[in-house]
Amino acid sequence: MIPSAPIARLDWRTVLGLTDGDVADISEVRAAQLAAVHRFTIPRLAIELGATLLLFLSLYGYAAGLMLWVWAGITVFAAVAIAAGRLRSRNWSAASRSRRELHDETLRSIFMGALWAVPPVLFASVGGIEQHLSLWTITVALMAASALLLAPVPLATMLFVAMLSASLAAMMILIDLPLIAGACVGLGILLVACCLASGRNFLMRKQAELQLSDRDEVVSLLLREFEDGDADWLWQIDASRSLTHVSSRLAFALGEEALALEGRSFLQMLAGDSWDSGDFPPPLRTLAERLKQRESFSDLMLPVTLKGVTRWWKLSASPRFDEAGVFLGFRGVGSDVTAERQTSEKINHLARFDPLTGLPNRLQVTEALAQALADADQWRSKCAFMMIDLDRFKAVNDTLGHQIGDRLLSRVSERLSALMTASELCGRLGGDEFGVVVRDASDPARILRLGKAIIHELSRPYEVDQHTLYIGASVGTAIGPRDGRSVEMLIRSADLALYRSKDAGGGHYHAYEPQLHAHAEERRVIEIALRKAIEKGEMHLCYQPVVSAEDASLTGFEALLRWTHPEMGVISPAKFVAVAEEARLIAPIGEWVLRTACEEAVRWPSDVRVAVNVSTEQLHDSNFVTSVISALSHSGLPPHRLELEVTESVFMREGSGAVAVLGQILDLGIHLSLDDFGTGYSSLGYLSRTRFSTIKIDRSFVQGAARNAPESLAIVRAIVAMADSLNMTTTAEGVETEEEYLMIRRLGCRKIQGYLFGRPMVDTEARKLFSTLTRSAA
Known part of the structure; x- marks a missing residue:
């Protein structure tokens, strides 16, 4: 429904034509007033001529003949001239009229009112009761006719009636009838009041009609456009x-x-x-x-x-x-809505399925686990969650490349799917980690057999691109609700069991136990070492180039944190970052990373940006924004040269305030990047509510597109189209070959990051790139 605009309130000054007020269509209302008056031109002329004739005949022989003839002649001439002028006017039906034209009509009414106010005063002393009664009757009739016919122009009617009412009252006083004089005044006041009310109603009605007409035109136009x-x-x-x-x-x-x-x-x-x-x-x-x-x-x-x-x-x-x-x-x-539905289905599939393996992604796995827990609680039964981590998979990636690794993951997913029944759901949680939701875990022996079968199947050799590959699998299991009454608790319990299996050398199955001492001890040692790592200078940053897809020019670096312990050696960020987050050490470590990256970026050319990964836990720290401002202030780096990278997991905590923190970061002029898009939770709704400047496309999509895999091609195109529509830039990760580079550029990605253009390097090596570029340009 099209809402109608409220009718503007008409004050009395606007009604009388003394001002136009705040009425938008007042000129059209004025035109309607004058048109209504002009429609009664002939009846008014007939009434005035008839009244003149009757008054002349009633006073003839009693009043002075010359004065009576002069008055009658002037009145007839004025009435005919005014009527002729109205009839000759070509714009009496114009769509809009001005207030000045309305005042002209008022002046004509005043002139005629003055002519008709003369007889009661001039001829009050002539004749008898019959002549006085004739004067009174004809004048009152004119007053009533004017109030009826001239109601659309209240000021003209009011003045006409007032003049005639005063004239009659004066006549009654002259013939010594004061009570009748008062009655004449009262009649005049009554007619004036009725005229004002009638005039105001006329104006408001015309205003409403005009607004209704406008709305009808809009509705007609919309209907025509709708039909077309x-x-x-x-x-x-x-x-x-x-x-x-x-x-x-x-x-x-x-x-x-x-x-x-x-x-x-x-x-x-x-x-x-x-x-x-x-x-x-x-x-x-x-x-x-x-x-x-x-x-x-x-x-x-x-x-x-x-x-x-x-x-x-x-x-x-x-x-x-x-x-x-x-x-x-x-x-x-x-x-x-076929196209919209197909797009929605593609986006929904992207949000719930892993594009590389076709298995449910982490979001769908967690939803299935939540439902299994709810059913187990309702029916007093048990469910289970298995976490699977591939052994020696990293060696495949390091020696044969990620393309072979991705194909291997696809074969792994096929074997896992073949082991599943209607009671289980298998999904990829990310990287080389998989999860299995067992809806009915009432038989512990069956769970054990499934775990052993997974290890056996995944440990058989794989034939991938003429390579015979041998990997294994470690499995950790937790039973719900015994080992966790929530999804998070159950996953953590299974994760602890998985760590126990990995600690045993891989290829093992382990169920969760309340005390996993070995794993806890390792994490405790890492936590203790982390607390002194920065102080001892054990941590440093490496920088991986990010280049333009159009001409391969350097646009920035991603700062990557590295830790080398004197006894434990190089410790993977995947291991110590999780410990840092759990031990609440990520805030000081993240602050050091920010400060160091900004200090290094100041030494680069002014058009080169530095990207820093931000943990979800950092965004929940109340001092995070302050630490960002401090890093920029002390280094002198302009905010627009800093880009903070977050993952989709930041949106998983409802009411955590992370979105508000991101908004404060954006207000500082800092750019935001959404990392590993589509591989995790895929919180697509936040893309429209958080102003990300960059979406980073995961390596699995990039390499799938390079293989001309239809699903990967469609997903990359969808991500690029979505990013373009939201004014975001896309960065393709993991580009390692020239073929991948050419394919990604054709698909519309604007930036590229990968081994093809440089591995992570220390700060001095990164600076050498600029001198190399300068010499090349020279």
């Missing part, structure tokens, strides 16, 4: 559910002529071949029920098969009744 649209149409059925008034757009959507569709069953047209079998889709049954119950419905989605092709329609409609309440049928609107 390419995807939407109007539809109408009668009480027997047969099509009537078939629009050209609906006929086009159904693939038939409009005349051929008149009178045909709407439901039968929608059902298609399923009409005879009665095997209708549920949405069509819902539509039939709404039509049967004569209920309104909105945005009802249903599949429609037309000439063997299934389309998706969205319908809305309301029942129609005549004035007697008789049901006439339905009238509604429809649209073809």
